[in-house]
Amino acid sequence: MSSGDLTLGQLVSAYIFILILLIIVKVKGIQREREILISSIRMTVQLMIVGYVLAYIFGNARPVFTILILAFMLVFSIYNIYQRAKLPLSSGLKKKIALSMAVGVIATLTYFILVTLNVKPWFNPRYVIPIAGMIIGNTMTGVSLGVNTLLDGMHTKKQMVESALMLGARPSEASRPIINQAFDSAMLPTINSMVGMGIVFLPGMMTGQIIGGASPLQAIRYQIAVMLGIVGGASLTVLLFVQIGYKAFFNNRSQLREREP
Structure with missing residues (x-):
């Protein structure tokens, strides 16, 4: 496993698991695609915002x-x-x-x-x-x-x-x-x-x-x-x-x- 910071490309590659989940619920006829997409987007946006906020606070304790x-x-x-x-x-x-x-x-x-x-x-x-x-x-x-x-x-x-x-x-x-x-x-x-x-x-x-x-x-x-x-x-x-x-x-x-x- 490579060491160092996680690159943007590596992070994007992790979203394949969300894609797999979407395919599964679509094939199974489970009406959860919207909730999965919204929760994934919300999680990403929230964590990105928190990351910037914490970076500022850590630098200005x-x-x-x-x-x-x-x-x-x-x-x-x-x-x-x-x-x-x-x-x-x-x-x-x-x-x-x-x-x-x-x-x-x-x-x-x-x-x-x-x-x-x-x-x-x-x-x-x-x-x-x-x-x-x-x-x-x-x-x-x-x-x-x-x-x-x-x-x-x-x-x-x-x-x-x-x-x-x-x-x-x-x-x-x-x-x-x-x-x-x-x-x-x-x-x-x-x-x-x-x-x-x-x-x-x-x-x-x-x-x-x-x-x-x-x-x-x-x-x-x-x-x-x-x-x-x-x-x-x-x-x-x-x-x-x-x-x-x-x-x-x-x-x-x-x-x-x-x-x-």
């Missing part, structure tokens, strides 16, 4: 730039969670999602950057932004799964919750099976990734470092640290969400709402 990028990433992830919800979200539940994401991500990222990696200066965008992207992205996926499981459980198991309330259970006790299921569903993809990592697949960050010339052992250390940070961020955020999210389904008298506000 300032705290305000790093904070603004992190804030944008966090806000966009919260918006994506709202959009992925299979059922309508109440304003109360939206606030709890935003609070959980903000507290969980900021706490995890702060500890990871200052203690685990000991990045100096703390706002160094070359480290902070890529790592924040991995933590926020995986946390967003986990919380999104937790939100959908909680919504589904509170609607489909409404009679079970009401029966428990009638027997004297508190809202937290009546909702505990649903809360536990939501947490389990949210964390399962991350746990599965940990199980297969290194044997079934090599993570993207580790692969990129090795291709870039880094020692495999050093790349492994970074990958382990980042994966633990991802697990910590996802678990903390999801746990916070399920512990406060269920409250949006109950009123001040510990009764199930007909429709959560």
Whole structure:
């Protein structure tokens, strides 16, 4: 395999896989050509824009730039969670999602950057932004799964919750099976990734470092640290969400709402 920078021609050659996919769905009669083309173009344009933005920020490292990028990433992830919800979200539940994401991500990222990696200066965008992207992205996926499981459980198991309330259970006790299921569903993809990592697949960050010339052992250390940070961020955020999210389904008298506000 040749070393050095990836040329434009080499990059264009990778689009053969999209062409193959288009041919397959066309032959199979699957009406997905438009979505595939749009997603491919959107991915390319978005990454090119991000590349130029990051190149500028890396060359002009300032705290305000790093904070603004992190804030944008966090806000966009919260918006994506709202959009992925299979059922309508109440304003109360939206606030709890935003609070959980903000507290969980900021706490995890702060500890990871200052203690685990000991990045100096703390706002160094070359480290902070890529790592924040991995933590926020995986946390967003986990919380999104937790939100959908909680919504589904509170609607489909409404009679079970009401029966428990009638027997004297508190809202937290009546909702505990649903809360536990939501947490389990949210964390399962991350746990599965940990199980297969290194044997079934090599993570993207580790692969990129090795291709870039880094020692495999050093790349492994970074990958382990980042994966633990991802697990910590996802678990903390999801746990916070399920512990406060269920409250949006109950009123001040510990009764199930007909429709959560």
